[in-house]
Each structure stands twice: as C-alpha cells, then as structure tokens.
Amino acid sequence: MSANSRLTIAAHALAWIGLYQRQGHEVATSEQIATSANTNPVVIRRLLGELRRAGLVESRRGVGAGWSLARELESMTLLDVYEAVEPGPLFAMHRTTPDQGCVVGHGIQPAMQSIYEGIEGTLRRELARVTLENVLRDVLAASR
Amino acid sequence: MSANSRLTIAAHALAWIGLYQRQGHEVATSEQIATSANTNPVVIRRLLGELRRAGLVESRRGVGAGWSLARELESMTLLDVYEAVEPGPLFAMHRTTPDQGCVVGHGIQPAMQSIYEGIEGTLRRELARVTLENVLRDVLAASR
DNA sequence: GGCTGTTGCAACCTTCACTGTTACGACTGT
DNA sequence: ACAGTCGTAACAGTGAAGGTTGCAACAGCC
Numbered sequence: 001m002s003a004n005s006r007l008t009i010a011a012h013a014l015a016w017i018g019l020y021q022r023q024g025h026e027v028a029t030s031e032q033i034a035t036s037a038n039t040n041p042v043v044i045r046r047l048l049g050e051l052r053r054a055g056l057v058e059s060r061r062g063v064g065a066g067w068s069l070a071r072e073l074e075s076m077t078l079l080d081v082y083e084a085v086e087p088g089p090l091f092a093m094h095r096t097t098p099d100q101g102c103v104v105g106h107g108i109q110p111a112m113q114s115i116y117e118g119i120e121g122t123l124r125r126e127l128a129r130v131t132l133e134n135v136l137r138d139v140l141a142a143s144r
Numbered sequence: 145m146s147a148n149s150r151l152t153i154a155a156h157a158l159a160w161i162g163l164y165q166r167q168g169h170e171v172a173t174s175e176q177i178a179t180s181a182n183t184n185p186v187v188i189r190r191l192l193g194e195l196r197r198a199g200l201v202e203s204r205r206g207v208g209a210g211w212s213l214a215r216e217l218e219s220m221t222l223l224d225v226y227e228a229v230e231p232g233p234l235f236a237m238h239r240t241t242p243d244q245g246c247v248v249g250h251g252i253q254p255a256m257q258s259i260y261e262g263i264e265g266t267l268r269r270e271l272a273r274v275t276l277e278n279v280l281r282d283v284l285a286a287s288r
Numbered sequence: 289g290g291c292t293g294t295t296g297c298a299a300c301c302t303t304c305a306c307t308g309t310t311a312c313g314a315c316t317g318t
Numbered sequence: 319a320c321a322g323t324c325g326t327a328a329c330a331g332t333g334a335a336g337g338t339t340g341c342a343a344c345a346g347c348c
Contacts, residue, residue, distance in 0.1 A: 004235075004236055004334080004335065004336095005235075005236040005237060005238055005239060005335090005336090006335080007235055008235060008236065008237055008238060008252075008256050009238065011252070011256060012238070012242065012248060012249075012252045015248050015252065016246075016248045019247065019248060029293090029294065029295090030294080030295075031294085035243060035246075036242060036243045036246040036248055036249045037238060037242050037243075037249065038238065038240045038241060038242050038243055038249070039238070039239075039240065039336080039337080040336075040337050040338065041294095041295095042296095042297090042336095042337075042338075042339090043335095043336060043337070043338095045294095045295065045296070045297090046296095046297090046336095049295095049296075049297090059294095059295065059296090060294090060295085060345085061294065061295050061296085061343075061344045061345060062292095062293080062294070062295085062343095062344050062345025062346055063291095063292060063293055063294075063344090063345060063346040063347065064293080064294085064345085064346065064347095065293070065294040065295060065344080065345075065346095066294070066295085067295090078259070091148075091149075091151055091152060092148055092149040092152065093149060093152055094149055094152060094153065094156070094181060094182065094183070095149060095183075095306095095307075096182045096183065097182060098156065098180060098181050098182050099179060099180045099181075099182055102160075102179075102180040103163065103283070103284065103287050104156060104159050104160045104163060104180055104283055105156075105180045105181065105182070106286065106287055107282070107283035107284060107285070107286035107287045108152075108155070108156045108159065108283050110282075110286045111279055111282035111283045111285075111286055112152050112155060112279070114282070115222070115274055115278075115279070115282070118270070119267065119270045119271065122266060122267070122270050123263065123266070123267060126262070126263045126266050127263065130259055134259075135255055135256070135259070138251070138254075138255035138258065138259070139247070139248055139251035139252050139255045140247065140251060141251070141255075142250065142251035142254045142255055143247050143250050143251045148305080148306065148307095149306090149307095150306080173322090173323065173324090174323080174324075175323085183307080183308080184307080184308050184309065185323095185324095186307095186308075186309070186310090186325095186326090187306095187307065187308070187309095189323095189324065189325070189326085190307095190325095190326090193324095193325075193326090203323095203324065203325090204316090204323090204324085205314075205315045205316060205322095205323065205324050205325085206314095206315050206316025206317055206321095206322080206323070206324085207315090207316060207317040207318065207320090207321065207322050207323075208316085208317065208318095208322080208323085209315080209316075209317095209322070209323040209324055210323070210324085211324090239335095239336075
C-alpha cells in the first residue's frame with residue numbers, strides 16, 4: 001500500500017488554522033501553514049483548494065488574504081477530509097480485466113468488489129467518528 | 145490513495161489454486177494463474193513468493209513443479225494475505241518532520257499516529273472476518 | 289492609480305512504488 | 319541428458335504525489 005500523507009497534511013492544516021483563529025487571528029496564510037508542516041506553500045494551497053471545494057475552508061484574496069475555516073472544527077470529521085482529498089477506492093481491481101473464460105477470472109471481481117465495499121464502509125464509519133476538534137485536542141495534549 | 149491491486153491479485157491466485165486442487169490437480173503453475181489473471185507469470189511468482197514466506201502456499205521445483213496451498217482456504221483470512229503483501233501502514237505521516245517549534249507541528253504526529261492505529265485495527269478485524277473460502281464461494285456464486 | 293501581499297493555477301521535474309518484461313541459473317522427475 | 323518450472327535479478331514503463339518556479343488575478347491601502 002503506497003501510503004500517502006494527504007490526509008495527515010490536511011488534518012495538520014485544519015488544526016493549524018483552527019488554533020490560529022482561536023488565538024484571535026482572522027486568516028492564516030499558506031506560507032505559515034507550510035512552515036509548520038515543513039513543506040511548500042503550493043502543496044498547502046493545492047490541498048486547501050480541495051478542502052474549499054468540499055466546503056471545509058474559505059479563502060480570501062488580495063492584501064490580508066489567507067484561509068479560514070468554513071465550519072467549526074467540531075462539525076468536521078476525518079471522513080469529510082478523507083473524501084475531499086482521497087478520491088479513489090481503498091483497494092483496486094486488476095489493471096487488466098481477468099480471463100472471463102475462466103471461472104475464477106469471471107467471478108473474482110464482483111466477489112472482491114462486494115467485500116471491499118463492506119470494508120470501506122467500516123473504514124468510513126471509523127473516520128466519521130473522529131472530529132477535527134478531537135484531533136486538535138490530541139495535538140495540544142501531546143505538547144504538555 | 146494510490147490503490148494497488150496486490151491484495152486482489154493475491155486473492156485471485158489463492159482462489160485459483162484452491163479450486164484447481166479441488167478438481168484433483170496437485171499443483172498449479174504461475175503460467176496458468178497468470179493467464180487467468182491476465183498478467184505476467186513473474187508477477188504471480190513474486191506475489192506467491194511473499195505468500196510462501198507467510199506460510200500460505202508452498203512451491204515445488206523441477207519437472208511437474210508448481211504451487212499448492214499450505215493450509216486449507218477456510219483457515220486463511222484476507223488479513224493473512226494483506227499482511228503478507230502489504231507491508232506499510234495505511235496512512236502515512238509527513239514526508240519531512242514538521243516544525244517541532246510549532247505547537248501543531250510538534251503534536252500532530254503522535255495525535256494522528258494514535259488515531260490511525262485505531263482505524264487500522266478496525267480494518268484488520270474486518271479483513272480477518274473474511275476467509276479465502278468465503279472468497280471462493282462468492283467467486284463461484286457469481287458465475288451462476 | 290500604483291503598490292503590495294496573497295491566492296490560483298499552470299508547467300515541469302523528481303521520487304517512488306508497482307507492473308510488465310526479458311533473461312538465465314537452479315532445481316528435479318523422467 | 320533433457321525438459322519444465324521456479325527463483326530472482328535487471329531494467330523499462332506507468333502513474334501518483336510532492337516539490338519548485340513563475341506569473342496572472344485579486345483586493346486592500348497609500
């Protein structure tokens with residue numbers, strides 16, 4: 001499994017914006033978030049752009065521009081973030097269609113498809129149980 | 145999530161070997177399995193090699209060589225296969241360590257780590273609930 | 289109206305994992 | 319000795335993701 005870090009970085013960005021706003025600031029810049037996440041501002045802007053399309057954050061342009069939360073952290077779950085940044089399914093089928101003349105080749109895809117759907121449903125329910133507020137609380141707990 | 149098909153192909157191969165043995169054959173060749181899965185025999189040999197290291201299949205060399213199951217399909221779960229072919233974690237941390245001077249940068253990794261561990265545990269329990277016998281039954285059911 | 293700081297986005301490179309392919313040595317029953 | 323198959327190395331192709339640069343668009347401020 002080529003594990004990617006998009007969900008992690010997205011959660012990082014949201015937690016950062018949320019904390020920054022609680023400290024009284026209006027908006028956070030991709031530059032600031034990128035410094036905290038130790039990556040490039042464009043990477044953050046790309047990710048936040050996907051979160052904006054999902055309705056989780058808003059952006060402002062011009063002088064004093066930056067990013068702000070579109071909803072409270074309590075109302076965002078890791079599932080919202082996951083769906084915003086991870087389009088594809090967890091497990092993939094064969095890259096080329098198997099031999100349909102073979103019993104196994106013919107039946108394997110529907111069989112695995114239904115199994116995978118059940119597992120992905122469970123994964124989604126787990127992700128939906130964790131809010132970004134939970135994440136931020138854990139983050140702050142780790143620093144003490 | 146760059147979904148890969150390793151788990152699917154491995155399940156395909158095991159179901160194929162299992163069915164072939166039930167039809168009275170001793171061993172299956174990587175050539176036969178590759179034809180059914182519409183891929184290259186070397187790909188199958190590489191995958192089955194990992195399953196052999198996990199104790200799920202055995203191979204025989206020389207004339208009349210090939211692959212056979214090391215255990216009954218009932219006693220193999222998708223978790224066994226998953227662990228054999230997918231080494232890494234489901235979700236990754238940052239590629240570079242975040243800014244430890246920042247509260248979020250410092251706390252985000254332990255926070256996400258513990259969340260991810262819980263989710264991966266659930267995923268594993270789900271995978272452990274499906275045996276390869278279940279898979280083969282579903283495969284045969286789809287052909288009717 | 290011009291200046292400034294930031295987003296939005298395109299373009300490109302690098303890295304990485306996986307797949308596909310070729311080649312060939314190792315092994316073993318006949 | 320032969321033939322068939324595994325075991326494995328080596329390499330090319332593919333695609334996703336991250337990293338980087340560059341620049342137009344935008345909006346507040348002087």
